[in-house]
Amino acid sequence: MSASAKLPPFDAADPLGIDDLLEPEDLAVRDTVRAWAADRVLPYVADWYEKGELPGIRDLARELGSIGALGMSLTGYGCAGASAVQYGLACLELEAADSGIRSLVSVQGSLAMYAIHRFGSEEQKLQWLPRMAAGEVIGCFGLTEPDHGSDPASMRTHAKRDGDDWVLGGRKMWITNGSVAGVAVVWAQTEEGIRGFVVPTDSPGFSAPEIKHKWSLRASVTSELVLDDVRLPATAVLPEVTGLRGPLSCLSHARYGIVWGAMGAARSSFEAALDYARSREQFGRPIGGFQLTQAKLADMAVELHKGILLAHHLGRRMDAGRLRPEQVSFGKLNNVREAIEICRTARTILGANGISLEYPVMRHATNLESVLTYEGTVEMHQLVLGKALTGLDAFR
Numbered sequence: 541m542s543a544s545a546k547l548p549p550f551d552a553a554d555p556l557g558i559d560d561l562l563e564p565e566d567l568a569v570r571d572t573v574r575a576w577a578a579d580r581v582l583p584y585v586a587d588w589y590e591k592g593e594l595p596g597i598r599d600l601a602r603e604l605g606s607i608g609a610l611g612m613s614l615t616g617y618g619c620a621g622a623s624a625v626q627y628g629l630a631c632l633e634l635e636a637a638d639s640g641i642r643s644l645v646s647v648q649g650s651l652a653m654y655a656i657h658r659f660g661s662e663e664q665k666l667q668w669l670p671r672m673a674a675g676e677v678i679g680c681f682g683l684t685e686p687d688h689g690s691d692p693a694s695m696r697t698h699a700k701r702d703g704d705d706w707v708l709g710g711r712k713m714w715i716t717n718g719s720v721a722g723v724a725v726v727w728a729q730t731e732e733g734i735r736g737f738v739v740p741t742d743s744p745g746f747s748a749p750e751i752k753h754k755w756s757l758r759a760s761v762t763s764e765l766v767l768d769d770v771r772l773p774a775t776a777v778l779p780e781v782t783g784l785r786g787p788l789s790c791l792s793h794a795r796y797g798i799v800w801g802a803m804g805a806a807r808s809s810f811e812a813a814l815d816y817a818r819s820r821e822q823f824g825r826p827i828g829g830f831q832l833t834q835a836k837l838a839d840m841a842v843e844l845h846k847g848i849l850l851a852h853h854l855g856r857r858m859d860a861g862r863l864r865p866e867q868v869s870f871g872k873l874n875n876v877r878e879a880i881e882i883c884r885t886a887r888t889i890l891g892a893n894g895i896s897l898e899y900p901v902m903r904h905a906t907n908l909e910s911v912l913t914y915e916g917t918v919e920m921h922q923l924v925l926g927k928a929l930t931g932l933d934a935f936r
């Protein structure tokens with residue numbers, strides 16, 4: 541028998557055999573999230589996207605809680621305590637359905653819950669985390685402001701002490717989940733530096749008008765946060781962190797999920813293009829039989845599976861406690877940039893059908909325009925890597 545007869549067959553869905561790296565528990569997590577998204581998101585998401593809404597978001601959140609997807613890699617307080625790889629696989633499956641659903645989960649788990657879990661008091665953790673893990677309370681994370689995005693250190697939102705209380709004033713912009721949140725983690729300038737505050741959204745002076753007219757992440761709630769002298773007790777501040785290190789470490793955790801998630805949007809677009817190329821005929825034969833189409837498909841598959849392999853590598857480093865923020869920047873920069881490129885190429889293979897919501901490709905491509913910008917733009921991650929490589933800070 542020749543050596544090649546013993547080789548496993550080529551699998552178009554996993555050409556590098558990356559699944560061999562997964563444990564049975566990893567596959568179980570992936571299958572659970574994939575089945576949930578197939579049932580609860582895929583049949584409806586084009587319609588939500590077209591209407592620019594995410595109806596039933598509270599039910600979706602509870603269901604995501606019931607499958608353990610919220611605060612998934614956190615431990616205790618009702619969280620699933622999953623590995624970083626398992627969390628990443630969940631992000632990939634959710635974003636293969638829609639980046640808006642993955643954003644809901646990322647903001648809930650990696651930003652709002654992570655901030656409370658890592659920097660909160662025991663009282664704050666007990667008050668919020670179990671209900672957030674169950675999806676009973678939705679959280680949001682307010683860092684960006686109308687005039688301060690990439691440079692959050694210059695934020696104007698402020699918190700001043702008044703007796704034992706804190707009084708918060710300012711505005712936050714582009715906040716995912718804002719209008720549906722029961723709790724907001726808000727970052728503000730104080731006399732001691734930037735601090736995080738856990739703000740119940742029914743506090744007097746707090747409002748969260750929804751941002752309309754988006755052409756990206758349409759199946760996701762995005763809002764402004766208005767803080768008009770919001771009075772909070774002394775216990776509202778996150779006690780364990782002062783300075784930008786607080787929000788940046790939350791962002792690093794969420795970016796890690798995006799490294800995986802972006803490959804989900806890319807996989808969905810690749811699959812749509814491959815399927816179409818096999819069945820669509822021009823000049824008397826399937827367009828997948830033309831060399832130019834095959835070159836596109838081969839290049840897309842190479843970038844898709846390189847990106848998934850990179851995500852795995854970073855996940856294993858995170859599980860080993862060895863993942864540096866610069867490595868997360870490496871992954872976010874590469875995978876989101878390549879995912880958009882894959883979606884754009886897929887769109888060309890679908891021809892005119894590529895612009896239709898009947899296919900997922902254009903929806904993913906426009907969603908990824910937001911993903912390219914939020915959690916640090918391409919340029920910010922280039923600057924992070926540039927600084928790490930040269931030792932020279934080029935941010936200002």
Ligand SMILES: Cc1cc2nc3c(=O)[nH]c(=O)nc-3n(C[C@H](O)[C@H](O)[C@H](O)COP(=O)(O)OP(=O)(O)OC[C@H]3O[C@@H](n4cnc5c(N)ncnc54)[C@H](O)[C@@H]3O)c2cc1C
Pocket residue numbers: 647681682683684686687688689690691713714715716717756757762910913914915916917918919920934935936
């Ligand atoms: C749909 C959506 C959801 C979001 N959700 C949240 C959320 O939940 N919470 C939250 O806090 N924020 C959220 N954001 C905001 C997001 O994080 C910011 O948009 C992002 O940080 C960029 O800030 P900006 O839009 O103000 O762009 P700017 O910072 O104004 O940047 C504009 C351009 O200038 C470039 N630039 C800036 N500085 C430099 C420099 N030094 N060198 C070179 N180029 C530079 C940028 O890379 C970019 O290309 C969301 C955004 C979107 C679109």
